[in-house]
Amino acid sequence: MSRLIRYILNSQFKIRNSKVLYGGSVTAKNAASFLRLPSIAGALVGGASLRPSEFKAILRVSREY
DSSP: OHHHHOOOOOOOOOOSSOOEEEOSOOTTTTTHHHTTTOOOOOOOOGGGGHHHHHHHHHHHHHTTO
């Protein structure tokens, strides 16, 4: 889906070098699966940011990417 979004931004709106952030339910368990995708530039962390230990774990995972 992120590749499609970037394709549409580029082809229909002529927006080059766009950045797509994943904004779904990000957890420490699934963050790596999104962040390793070359078409994803980062993640918007919602409810997990309210739990310090979970947010800290997400930050640890994100350092790898």
